Amino acid sequence: MTAESAKAFEALEGQARELVALFGRAGYEFVAPAILQPAGVFLDQIGEQVRGRSYVFTDLAGEELCLRPDLTVPVSRLYLERHPQAGTEARYCYNGPAFRFQPLGPSATHPREFRQAGVECFGAADKAAADTEVLLLAVEAVRSAGLRDYRLRFGDIALFYALVDALDVPERWRLKLRHYFWRPPSFHALLDKLAKAERTEPNDVVAKLGETIAGKSQEEAEDIVSAYLDANGIPIVGNRTLREIAARLLDQAADLYADALPKEVATIIEYYLAVEAAPRAAVDKIGLIARGAGLDIDGALATVARRFDLLEEAGVDLSGAILSTEFGRKLEYYSGLVFQIEAPGMDETEPVAGGGRYDNLLTALGAPRPVPAVGSAIHTERLLAAVGGAPS
Template identity: 75%
Template sequence: MTAESAKAFEALEGQARALLDLFARAGYEPVAPAIIQPAGVFLDQIGEQVRGRTYVFTDLAGEELCLRPDLTVPVSRLYLERHPQADEQARYSYNGPAFRFQPLGPSATHPREFRQAGIECFGVPDKENADIEMIRLAVEAVKSAGLRDFSLRFGDIALFYALVDALQLPKRWRNKLRHYFWRPPVFHALLDRIAQGTRPEPDTLATALADKIASADQARAEEIVAAYLDAQGIPLAGNRSLREIAERLLDHAADLRADPLPQEVGTVIDYVLTVSAPPREACDKLAMIAKGAGLDIDAGLGAISRRFDRLEGEGVDLSRATFTAEFGRKLEYYSGLVFQIEAEGLDETEPVAGGGRYDNLLTALGAPRPVPAVGSAIHTERLLAAVEGGA
């Protein structure tokens, strides 16, 4: 290690120690979840944008494992190990590496291995209080590290869910729009297609294979897919199982048969998702769109507005904050509030910190009851670079 790299490492570790001290004073117990995790847990929960960037391998015993691409899932698993009945409140903090493939190549702001210092809060029934605590601590943490020039970006996935419920969409399209929300280009292509009444091109190999398995049960469908892949010499590689491939083919076939959405429904969704403005202005715009469309999303908008009131009341500066209706971050376990802290000179894809609410994750990991949960992680290398760059 060169003198320069040793100095950088010590600065990073010093920053992390200070962050963990701050979290400890706020009541967050430090934990160290395992770096190697069961692959299936992550591939099922983190979503398409991250699962394709996860380092997956099989050990000598044949178990499929991965290098953790984030720390929220490992800390959630640790919570369930300690509290199998999921009936206790807990607050944990951590600092350690995470790993993601970078399709454009690693860089200073997008390395393959990066460090996260963060906090996770489990089981607190007053979700609003926990959300406020999480945002306030994240802001306090980056400010304590010396970051001065930053802005806040907010979104709320629960508001989008409330919108599609208020529109009374067919269950199929409601579920698909929820599924693709985190991938805006795919989402808008899907919305345009189903609102215009166009269907996927039917004369494809995928459609032909889907037709073969359309009337089969799951086990038989997987056998047919396996036989086809074998006959074509196509290896089963990457992060897709036979079950998932069969399910996607059946989903593709169902798209061909489904009725389109009314075009005006697609227009309303588009209008809502184009809203990106300072928090008060965004709430007013969303209320106006909802009123014009005859939709009742008052409860969701009221919760968002009240959250902003409380944040300002607790000293969080929202003068440079933005609420973006389409903002959902990249991890698909989020279910409500999402936020990130963006430093001057770094774009939206390079936040120094971010987090949100993930109330459905713990039951997906095996909890016997729903567990309200919210967390935040700081990309410590980005934070240090932003602080030193602004010094």
């Protein structure tokens, strides 16, 4: 290690110690979840964008593992280990490495191994208050590290779900729009295709398998697909499981028989996803779109507005903040508020901190009941670079 890299490492460690101390004073218990995690947990929950960048391997015992690509899922698993009945309110903080492949090559702001310092809040009944608590703590943390000039960016997954649920569309397309929401280019292509009543014609092999499994259960479809792969000597490679392959074929087969999406519905969704403005102005625009379309999403909008009220009451200046309906489409376990803190000179893909609400994650990990949960993570290398503590 060179003298320069040693100095940068010590600066990073010093910053992390201060952040963890701040979290501790706020009532968050320090935890250190394992770096090696069961791959299936992550591959099922984090979504395709991060799944394709995860380091996955099989150990000598045949167990598929991964280097954790984030710390929210490991901390959630730790919560369930401590509280199997998931009925206890808990607050944890952490600091440690995470790992993701960088398709454009590693850099100072996008390293393959990076550190996250963050907090997770489980079981708090007042969701808006918990959202505000976590967001305020993230703001206080970056400010305590010396970041004074920053911008807050907000999104809300629950608001999009409320819009889609209020629309008069076939249930199949409602579910598909929810599913594809996490991949914006694919989502917009799907929306355009549905509005034009276009169907993707599968190739001969997919068409034949689709006809065979159409109307079958998931288990029956898996048996048919497995038999086909075995008969043709086709191995399952990559990150897709047999279950995922069968589910996708069932999905493609069902698409061929579904009704078209009304064009006016596609237009409403596009108008909604074009909203990007100051928080209050954005809420007003979304309300106008909903009322103009005869949709009732007042409850979801009231939740968003209350959160902004609480932030302003706590002294957060929202004059430079942005609410973007497109934002937050990366980690698929999010279910409500999403936010990030952006520093000058760093673009939207390089936030110094971010987080959000993930109420469905704990049940997906095995919790016997729903657990409201919200958290945030600080990218400590980026924060250090933003305040001039390390080369950018």
